Amino acid sequence: MRIRPGRPARTAPPVRPAAGDRPARRPLRSLAGQLFAVQVVIVAAVVAGGAVLAYLFTEHRTHDAAVRQVTAAARAVADAPAVAEAATGPDPTAVLQPYAERVRRDTGVDFVTVMDTHGIRWAHRDPAQIGRPFLGHTDGALAGRTTSETYTGTLGPSVRVVTPILDGHGRVVGLVSSGITLESISARLRGPLLAQAGVAAGALALGGAGTYLANARLRRHTHGMGAAELSHLYDYHQATLHSVREGLVLLDRAHRVVLCNDAARELLGLQGEVEGLPFDALGLPESLVRAVLGPEPAHDEVHLTAERVVVLNTSPIGTGLGSVLTLRDHTELQSLTGELDSVRGFADALGAQAHEAANRLHAVVSLVELGRHQDAVDFATAELELAQRLTDKVVGAVGEPVLAALLLGKASQAAERGVDLVLTEDSRIDDGVLPPDLAPRDLVTVLGNLIDNAVDAAIENAAEHPGPPEVTVMARVDGGHLLLRVADTGAGIDAAAAGEVFRRGWTTKQHGRGLGLALVAQTARRNGGTVEVGRDRGAVLTVRLPLQREAAR
Numbered sequence: 001m002r003i004r005p006g007r008p009a010r011t012a013p014p015v016r017p018a019a020g021d022r023p024a025r026r027p028l029r030s031l032a033g034q035l036f037a038v039q040v041v042i043v044a045a046v047v048a049g050g051a052v053l054a055y056l057f058t059e060h061r062t063h064d065a066a067v068r069q070v071t072a073a074a075r076a077v078a079d080a081p082a083v084a085e086a087a088t089g090p091d092p093t094a095v096l097q098p099y100a101e102r103v104r105r106d107t108g109v110d111f112v113t114v115m116d117t118h119g120i121r122w123a124h125r126d127p128a129q130i131g132r133p134f135l136g137h138t139d140g141a142l143a144g145r146t147t148s149e150t151y152t153g154t155l156g157p158s159v160r161v162v163t164p165i166l167d168g169h170g171r172v173v174g175l176v177s178s179g180i181t182l183e184s185i186s187a188r189l190r191g192p193l194l195a196q197a198g199v200a201a202g203a204l205a206l207g208g209a210g211t212y213l214a215n216a217r218l219r220r221h222t223h224g225m226g227a228a229e230l231s232h233l234y235d236y237h238q239a240t241l242h243s244v245r246e247g248l249v250l251l252d253r254a255h256r257v258v259l260c261n262d263a264a265r266e267l268l269g270l271q272g273e274v275e276g277l278p279f280d281a282l283g284l285p286e287s288l289v290r291a292v293l294g295p296e297p298a299h300d301e302v303h304l305t306a307e308r309v310v311v312l313n314t315s316p317i318g319t320g321l322g323s324v325l326t327l328r329d330h331t332e333l334q335s336l337t338g339e340l341d342s343v344r345g346f347a348d349a350l351g352a353q354a355h356e357a358a359n360r361l362h363a364v365v366s367l368v369e370l371g372r373h374q375d376a377v378d379f380a381t382a383e384l385e386l387a388q389r390l391t392d393k394v395v396g397a398v399g400e401p402v403l404a405a406l407l408l409g410k411a412s413q414a415a416e417r418g419v420d421l422v423l424t425e426d427s428r429i430d431d432g433v434l435p436p437d438l439a440p441r442d443l444v445t446v447l448g449n450l451i452d453n454a455v456d457a458a459i460e461n462a463a464e465h466p467g468p469p470e471v472t473v474m475a476r477v478d479g480g481h482l483l484l485r486v487a488d489t490g491a492g493i494d495a496a497a498a499g500e501v502f503r504r505g506w507t508t509k510q511h512g513r514g515l516g517l518a519l520v521a522q523t524a525r526r527n528g529g530t531v532e533v534g535r536d537r538g539a540v541l542t543v544r545l546p547l548q549r550e551a552a553r
Contacts, residue, residue: 039215043207051200062192066159066180067148073107074163074178075146077114084167087116087174093130096123110184111155113177114165117142122174129154134177138162141175150182157182247310247327253320255279255293267310267327288312292325302330304518307526398429398475402440403447407473410451414471418462419455424474433477435547438527445523446543447475449516450486457490457539464491481529482545490538501533517541 077083077100086095092114100112100123114123119134135154140147146163153160160179164172247264251257257274264270268284280289288303291312298314311328367376398404411421434443451471458469467489474485493501502521520543524531527545534540 039211040208043211044204047200047204047207050203051196062185063159066185067161069107070109070159070178070180071146071148071161071163073103073109073112074161074176076107077103077112077178078163078165078176083114083176084165084173087114087122087165088167092116092122092174097127097130099123101125104178107178109178110158110181111153111177111179115175115177117172117174119175124154126154134175136160136162136177138175142172144172153179155179155181159185247325247329249279249325249327250317250322251279251292251325252322255322257282258322264325264327267308267329268305269307292323297323302515304515304522307522309519309522398423398427400429400431400434400443403429403443403475406444406447407475410448410455414451414455417455417459419458419469419471421451421455422470422472424472427473427475429475429477429482433547434482438482438545438547442523442527446520446545447473447484447486449520450484450541450543453516454486454488454490454539454541458488461490461538477547478544480547482547484543484545485540487536487540488538492535492538493533502531 080099083096083099086092086099089095096114100114104110104112104125111125112123113121113125113134115121115134115138119138121130121132121134124130136151137147137149141162141164144164144166146161148159148161150157150159152158158179158181160177162175162177165174165176167173244261245263247267248259248261249257249264250259255278257277257279260270260274265274268282270282274282279292285303285305288305288310291298291301291303292314297316298312301312303310303312309330311330313326314323316323364376364379367373367379398407407421407423414421451473454471455469458471462469470489472487474483476483502517520541521531524543524545529543529545532542532544534542
């Protein structure tokens with residue numbers, strides 16, 4: 001493209017961004033800047049007000065001082081005996097003029113005027129004014145009083161007093177006026193006012209500097225953001241903290257709750273306002289409180305609350321500012337883990353049964369090869385009847401498929417470990433009796449953990465108990481409740497420890513986690529049920545779960 005000389009090249013018009021693409025306009029001033037401006041105005045107003053008050057106070061005192069000074073000078077002249085004598089003499093001016101001027105110079109007033117009762121001057125600062133009438137009011141002095149006023153005379157506006165000259169009989173024979181001009185008073189005020197102005201300027205500078213330093217620090221802490229931005233940031237902060245699925249609790253250095261989001265309230269079962277309360281006053285389990293308030297941070301610790309299994313992590317904030325708690329809900333995960341353990345148990349039991357079936361099949365084949373056909377039939381029939389009898393008994397008594405499968409699997413597991421699992425004769429749960437809100441996984445958690453603990457206890461005490469170790473299970477409906485009772489031939493539970501067995505961490509096993517019975521108690525409590533500890537040949541644990549949840553409430 002060729003460009004002709006003398007003509008500017010055409011350029012495309014600037015493209016304006018759409019309204020939605022324009023960057024958000026930042027506020028004209030940050031919060032620190034706004035506060036700085038407001039504080040400077042306040043400091044300036046306070047200093048100006050103080051200066052005005054100081055000026056008015058100084059002016060008033062200066063005026064009063066001037067009145068006192070001229071009053072003292074006038075009274076001194078009027079009370080002098082020579083003045084009264086001269087006022088009645090043939091030539092008052094000859095005596096009074098030099099005397100009045102001497103008093104004026106000695107007292108520092110601007111004029112001392114002596115006159116007769118008609119106001120005709122006998123003595124004046126300006127000799128040309130002698131013989132002329134006095135400019136001012138003399139009525140009060142002629143009545144025998146000393147009066148003061150601000151009046152404009154031959155020397156300009158002045159503060160003056162007029163007082164009478166009395167003879168020996170108390171008669172007014174003349175008048176004396178003394179005064180200080182307003183210009184002289186202003187000159188006297190100039191020095192204090194300059195000092196006050198300097199003090200005010202210094203106070204303003206000092207206040208401004210302090211305000212600037214305070215707001216510079218505030219600007220650093222607020223990162224230069226304005227009030228609207230800080231308000232929005234707080235709203236974003238609150239919305240974010242309360243929308244996350246993990247529980248979040250912030251504690252200050254005194255272990256008081258600073259923030260508790262919605263997820264934490266739900267996981268910990270907290271009601272009402274908790275901000276400002278000590279963490280150990282929230283009614284939480286003791287193990288959880290110890291983990292939070294302990295000197296060491298907690299990492300993925302599992303704790304049980306009233307209805308949930310939570311994973312706790314703690315971390316300090318800064319250097320002694322407090323700590324932050326994060327909580328994750330592992331209730332469902334723990335239930336699924338229990339179901340998985342049961343499934344694994346079923347698989348192990350099936351594997352063991354397959355292994356035993358193979359052994360029995362080899363025995364049958366060997367008997368056939370040896371020509372002992374009847375012995376082979378009897379052996380196979382006896383094993384089949386034993387397995388079928390157990391299956392028929394469980395299935396006939398327990399119509400709930402989940403419980404039936406659990407009992408069959410646990411029976412196989414117990415048999416593998418040399419423990420007899422016995423279902424009592426009065427056990428019976430028909431299919432469809434259990435309410436829909438009683439989750440099958442809760443039944444697996446309760447009965448599975450009770451049987452596992454009973455089997456372990458029976459094995460540990462096998463040497464001290466005659467006969468094979470045995471676990472007895474009763475499962476039936478009793479008066480609107482599902483009654484699950486598991487008894488073993490173990491050592492039992494001491495009465496002193498009956499209240500501790502359902503606490504997380506309590507165990508009699510060498511390598512146990514102490515979580516099974518705690519989960520049993522938590523699951524029963526969540527479903528409105530109860531757990532009782534008793535003793536027969538060994539430990540007896542009874543769980544009652546209401547079939548109608550309204551009855552639990």
